[in-house]
Amino acid sequence: MAGIEELTRGRQWRIGDVTVTRIVEMEVAGGSKFILPDATPEACRPLDWMAPHFMDGDGNLIMSIHALVVDTGERRIVVDTCIGNDKERSIPNWSNLQTSFLADLEAAGYPRESIDTVLCTHLHVDHVGWNTMLVEGEWVPTFPNARYLLAEKEFEYWNGVDADALNDGVMEDSVTPVVDAGLVDLVDWEHQVCPEVSLKPTPGHTPGHVSILIRSQGQTALITGDCFHHPCQMTRVDWCSSADFDQGAGKATREKFLDEYSESDVLIIGTHFATPTAGHVKPRSEGGYWLDVG
Numbered sequence: 001m002a003g004i005e006e007l008t009r010g011r012q013w014r015i016g017d018v019t020v021t022r023i024v025e026m027e028v029a030g031g032s033k034f035i036l037p038d039a040t041p042e043a044c045r046p047l048d049w050m051a052p053h054f055m056d057g058d059g060n061l062i063m064s065i066h067a068l069v070v071d072t073g074e075r076r077i078v079v080d081t082c083i084g085n086d087k088e089r090s091i092p093n094w095s096n097l098q099t100s101f102l103a104d105l106e107a108a109g110y111p112r113e114s115i116d117t118v119l120c121t122h123l124h125v126d127h128v129g130w131n132t133m134l135v136e137g138e139w140v141p142t143f144p145n146a147r148y149l150l151a152e153k154e155f156e157y158w159n160g161v162d163a164d165a166l167n168d169g170v171m172e173d174s175v176t177p178v179v180d181a182g183l184v185d186l187v188d189w190e191h192q193v194c195p196e197v198s199l200k201p202t203p204g205h206t207p208g209h210v211s212i213l214i215r216s217q218g219q220t221a222l223i224t225g226d227c228f229h230h231p232c233q234m235t236r237v238d239w240c241s242s243a244d245f246d247q248g249a250g251k252a253t254r255e256k257f258l259d260e261y262s263e264s265d266v267l268i269i270g271t272h273f274a275t276p277t278a279g280h281v282k283p284r285s286e287g288g289y290w291l292d293v294g
Contacts, residue, residue, distance in 0.1 A: 003218075004221065018071065020069065022277060024064060030061070032063055032230070034242060041060055042059065047232060053276060063230060065082050066271070066277075070197060072196045074194065077116070078110075079212050080121055081142070083130075084128075084132070086098075089125060089169075102130075112143050115143040115146045121210050122210070124167060132173060141178050146183065148184045151209075157208060189210050197214055199211075199212065202227040204227065205226040205227060206245050209227060221278075224273075228257075230272060230273070231270065231273060234291055235289060237288065263282060267279070276293045279294065280292045
């Protein structure tokens with residue numbers, strides 16, 4: 001992978017001195033119509049480069065919800081915290097989950113008490129859930145020794161509007177408790193977290209959406225967040241998410257992203273990309289781009 005070592009297929013990568021480990025909450029085929037309504041099986045089947053990793057034999061998209069642990073040796077950073085357990089949600093398959101997420105995190109070598117930083121690319125329901133956990137009827141911080149870094153622009157937006165159906169209750173059970181615990185730092189959306197990790201503005205899906213840039217020993221990786229929900233949007237940049245705050249801005253962000261990273265050595269790690277999750281952006285002779293997972 002152009003100098004970047006894949007330690008475990010679709011699960012762990014080494015970028016210079018930094019290790020990135022994927023902790024999967026769920027990975028499913030189908031059911032993505034509410035997120036990407038244009039990505040019907042009929043529309044997706046001609047994009048045969050997506051099979052078998054990102055599309056099944058019937059043309060249904062395969063998507064993942066996972067966290068990524070960025071370990072610099074000095075810092076242990078969780079990027080996005082999935083849906084979480086015990087939370088009432090409007091999407092039935094996301095409501096009152098009982099997953100082994102925390103056990104899986106610990107099995108990977110990262111007990112929750114060892115995490116020192118949590119980064120949320122944005123404040124949607126499937127990116128903040130494990131910010132908190134239910135203990136004796138109260139929502140308490142899952143990572144008690146961490147600073148939770150939120151882009152100030154993103155926090156101010158969600159703190160000032162009434163939530164839509166998708167995000168109903170999310171601030172109350174997954175964001176406000178860590179604010180009240182004094183664990184939140186509101187930061188600029190180009191914030192440098194540490195020498196190896198910084199935020200990169202990628203607005204459109206939400207007003208303050210950020211991606212996560214990792215640089216070490218001359219190698220670079222980028223964690224997308226939801227500026228791309230699925231690799232199909234590399235070929236069909238015009239396919240917008242129904243959850244986008246500003247679809248025009250989201251499309252412009254994707255176009256800029258693809259122009260910047262096409263045919264580069266930058267490893268793209270998708271926040272919702274199914275296994276193998278990471279690859280390099282390449283142009284297609286038919287037009288658009290694709291994700292080369294090697």
